[in-house]
Amino acid sequence: MPRIIGITGNIACGKTAVGQMLLELGAERYIDADALVHRLYLKGQPVAIKVAEAFGPQVVAADGSIDRKALGTIVFQDAGAMRRLEGIVHPAVGQALLKELATISPSGIAVIDAVKLLEGGSGALCQSKWLITCSEEQELARLMARNGLSEEDARSRIRAQPSVSARLLLVDEVIDNSGSLEETRRQVTAAFERFLNRFPA
Numbered sequence: 001m002p003r004i005i006g007i008t009g010n011i012a013c014g015k016t017a018v019g020q021m022l023l024e025l026g027a028e029r030y031i032d033a034d035a036l037v038h039r040l041y042l043k044g045q046p047v048a049i050k051v052a053e054a055f056g057p058q059v060v061a062a063d064g065s066i067d068r069k070a071l072g073t074i075v076f077q078d079a080g081a082m083r084r085l086e087g088i089v090h091p092a093v094g095q096a097l098l099k100e101l102a103t104i105s106p107s108g109i110a111v112i113d114a115v116k117l118l119e120g121g122s123g124a125l126c127q128s129k130w131l132i133t134c135s136e137e138q139e140l141a142r143l144m145a146r147n148g149l150s151e152e153d154a155r156s157r158i159r160a161q162p163s164v165s166a167r168l169l170l171v172d173e174v175i176d177n178s179g180s181l182e183e184t185r186r187q188v189t190a191a192f193e194r195f196l197n198r199f200p201a
């Protein structure tokens with residue numbers, strides 16, 4: 001099994017940027033759990049079929065895949081609906097992750113990027129868990145710009161995220177992505193060096 005760093009943090013806080021920095025520093029593979037979900041939502045996939053059965057035709061796009069925006073409108077307003085969705089998606093994402101990890105060399109380092117790393121099962125695979133943070137104003141602005149959301153929609157997505165303060169106790173490193181990319185890179189480099197010292201090949 002390769003060495004694994006898990007990165008988590010709220011939506012639009014910069015996890016992808018940190019993942020790319022880790023690749024530049026020598027990680028072999030960056031696995032984005034959200035991209036795995038995209039694949040599971042394609043037309044005809046068992047997960048897509050179950051989600052359509054659970055949430056109705058309004059979450060199915062014209063091409064037969066799951067319409068993530070329509071689904072998001074439902075689950076980000078309703079904690080019960082979110083739990084129901086996670087019950088369908090989390091086990092399948094876990095299996096897809098294990099398949100991805102099986103392709104990485106035993107001495108390699110994999111990075112798993114997952115919003116629910118600590119709440120789902122994927123955190124148990126990681127030797128080190130990192131929390132990426134930024135200010136709520138930045139998170140809101142980035143989310144509105146990136147996803148084309150209204151402020152109200154963006155705020156409802158942020159409110160549905162796990163509490164940052166509760167997660168601080170569950171992680172090994174905290175990367176504050178509120179400043180410049182160079183400041184973030186310095187923190188990531190230092191944290192990666194600590195990881196290599198603790199988990200040499």
